[in-house]
Amino acid sequence: MASKKTDALGWVYTIHPNNTECFHLRMLLHIVKGPTSFQSLRTVKNVIYDTFQGACKALGLLDDESHWENTLSEASICCTPKSLRCLFAIMLTFCQITDPLKLWQNYRESMADDILHRKRQELSSNDISFDQSIFDEALFELNKEVEVLSGKSIVHFGFPLPININRTTINIECLRERSYDQQQLLLSVQNENQLNREQRIVYDSVMSSVNNNEGKILFLDAPGGTGKTFLINLLLAKVRYGGKIALAVASSGIAATLLVRGRTAHSTFKLPLKYDSDDITSVCNVSKQSGTGKLMQDCCLIIWDEASMSQKTSVEVLDRTMRDLRHNNSPMGGCTVLFSGDFRQILPVVTRGTRADEVNASLKRSYLWPYIKILELKTNMRVLCTDQDNINFVKDLLLIGKGEFQATNDKINIKSFCNSVPTITKLIQNVYPNIQNISSKSLKWFQERAILSPTNEQVDKINDLILSRFDAQSQMYYSVDTVLEKEDTVHFPTEFLNSLTPPKVPPHKLILKIGAPIILMRNLSPPTLCNGIRLQIKKLRSSLLECIILTGCVKLPEIVLNINMHFRRIVQTAKKKCAMTFELLPQNTAIPSTVYNLSNTIQGRPGIVLLNFIIFEKYDLINFYP
Numbered sequence: 001m002a003s004k005k006t007d008a009l010g011w012v013y014t015i016h017p018n019n020t021e022c023f024h025l026r027m028l029l030h031i032v033k034g035p036t037s038f039q040s041l042r043t044v045k046n047v048i049y050d051t052f053q054g055a056c057k058a059l060g061l062l063d064d065e066s067h068w069e070n071t072l073s074e075a076s077i078c079c080t081p082k083s084l085r086c087l088f089a090i091m092l093t094f095c096q097i098t099d100p101l102k103l104w105q106n107y108r109e110s111m112a113d114d115i116l117h118r119k120r121q122e123l124s125s126n127d128i129s130f131d132q133s134i135f136d137e138a139l140f141e142l143n144k145e146v147e148v149l150s151g152k153s154i155v156h157f158g159f160p161l162p163i164n165i166n167r168t169t170i171n172i173e174c175l176r177e178r179s180y181d182q183q184q185l186l187l188s189v190q191n192e193n194q195l196n197r198e199q200r201i202v203y204d205s206v207m208s209s210v211n212n213n214e215g216k217i218l219f220l221d222a223p224g225g226t227g228k229t230f231l232i233n234l235l236l237a238k239v240r241y242g243g244k245i246a247l248a249v250a251s252s253g254i255a256a257t258l259l260v261r262g263r264t265a266h267s268t269f270k271l272p273l274k275y276d277s278d279d280i281t282s283v284c285n286v287s288k289q290s291g292t293g294k295l296m297q298d299c300c301l302i303i304w305d306e307a308s309m310s311q312k313t314s315v316e317v318l319d320r321t322m323r324d325l326r327h328n329n330s331p332m333g334g335c336t337v338l339f340s341g342d343f344r345q346i347l348p349v350v351t352r353g354t355r356a357d358e359v360n361a362s363l364k365r366s367y368l369w370p371y372i373k374i375l376e377l378k379t380n381m382r383v384l385c386t387d388q389d390n391i392n393f394v395k396d397l398l399l400i401g402k403g404e405f406q407a408t409n410d411k412i413n414i415k416s417f418c419n420s421v422p423t424i425t426k427l428i429q430n431v432y433p434n435i436q437n438i439s440s441k442s443l444k445w446f447q448e449r450a451i452l453s454p455t456n457e458q459v460d461k462i463n464d465l466i467l468s469r470f471d472a473q474s475q476m477y478y479s480v481d482t483v484l485e486k487e488d489t490v491h492f493p494t495e496f497l498n499s500l501t502p503p504k505v506p507p508h509k510l511i512l513k514i515g516a517p518i519i520l521m522r523n524l525s526p527p528t529l530c531n532g533i534r535l536q537i538k539k540l541r542s543s544l545l546e547c548i549i550l551t552g553c554v555k556l557p558e559i560v561l562n563i564n565m566h567f568r569r570i571v572q573t574a575k576k577k578c579a580m581t582f583e584l585l586p587q588n589t590a591i592p593s594t595v596y597n598l599s600n601t602i603q604g605r606p607g608i609v610l611l612n613f614i615i616f617e618k619y620d621l622i623n624f625y626p
């Protein structure tokens, strides 16, 4: 009998996974729409499977090793050997594959094809075929990728040591920091004469500290649009052009993508992930002999962007480690450090903390703050040549940041400086006009627009609306949701796990369309594949996505990146509570994203959705900080 409140007809009993076929039949009943027989339930893409379990496997609903096999099999057709090795390195590092050696044996020829080709050219002979030395060389290249991603060698993943592994004694991290394209650096250094007066003061101050080993610690206080990134990248280029090591880090992956060879501070310095706010003993997880340790001893400039968002403790951990590594008791071991950020924006996030806790966790409350010299940028370079409207808008934002904006009854009327629109549909029309013709839109068109929303629920809703507006080949990807303890399967049925949409985890059902921009939600291979970068889908395969990069410092529109689309969501249950932990995750459709994530990367036409259905958008919106 139909329930009064819902349109449910009945209750599907939970089944223990030991009752294999029933368990999988139940799973299919939740996925397959309008089945007419048991056989139609077992049919996937016109193939009739013998068992319900087989059909579930074909639909990608089960977590088994065949996913990795399928991924590599698809990738070996469409990827270059180098990108296949990159993909395999990512899989080794993040996917907890049970038998990676078997995968290597099956696909090593595809991964070593470029080496064979090179050898044939070198010896001008087409008779050369695959042999152990070629596989060893491919293994060596794979090892390099894995070391960069995980800091571990392939031996850790059960691989044999390639014979020529001795070459890895070269410090890969130092090598990477010294191997820049000099021509490219020279081009960047030529921007020097474009600096405005304020930028020039900062530039000279940093360069004199680097050149004379003064070990200054500076903080660049600069609101959005004043040319921080422009200046930082110039400083990095100048120091690197001189053959010295300059490390560029940021508090978040998305901010790091804007800096040349930028990485997150946590991954660069191996900062601890958890510490107490009053921790005075923790240090970075690096030894003096390690590659990172050597890099931290040799570098002469560290630039830490968005430092205003970092916990003071992480900066203090770095300070202690630098003093120790460099045998120098001056702040940061005598290395020149440039922090940059804007305390008017977001302060460090303190879980369940008060405003006072956030202020207390910020760099300004660190014992290092008295040693820090503050430099300022005030001229907004982004609106220099635009109309008065934009200039006023930037002024208003600054006033809000300083707490000086004229408020009535402590309330700010946002409508006074934004164009408000009445509905989400209208907002989509304004931000993505004529999205029906998606194939005619240029990369730039996508780069300069996005809709920002503070909640995942709205993000999903807007994604669905936008995706339904254009026709393109689409593909559905399902996450494999499981509970950590098998015994909990009965208490937390699969469809319940599928219905969960916790923060930072994509939904169970991900519908993607060719041409749609997506956002990567995980640091897979920084700085190219970094949490927060935007990509555009070029091809959809059953286990693989082919994408190009839309935003980030590494703009490689010609390079197709391959992302494995098998994702697991594992739920860890505690007594009767249930908390979802995120194990491996690729990406979500990203036309809308969370406000913070994208505010740094859009310089065109963003729209912003505020809660409670107040919707507004602003052409040429410069930056919005909630």
Ligand SMILES: Nc1ncnc2c1ncn2[C@@H]1O[C@H](COP(=O)(O)OP(=O)(O)OP(=O)(O)O)[C@@H](O)[C@H]1O
Pocket (backbone or CB within 6 Å): 194, 195, 196, 199, 222, 223, 224, 225, 226, 227, 228, 229, 230, 231, 381, 382, 600, 623
């Ligand atoms: N001296 C300069 N000459 C010419 N263009 C500049 C100069 N400084 C900055 N710009 C340009 O101004 C724009 C904004 O600069 P940039 O992105 O570096 O600002 P920002 O402070 O990093 O902003 P945000 O904090 O919002 O990321 C960019 O397009 C940049 O190329």
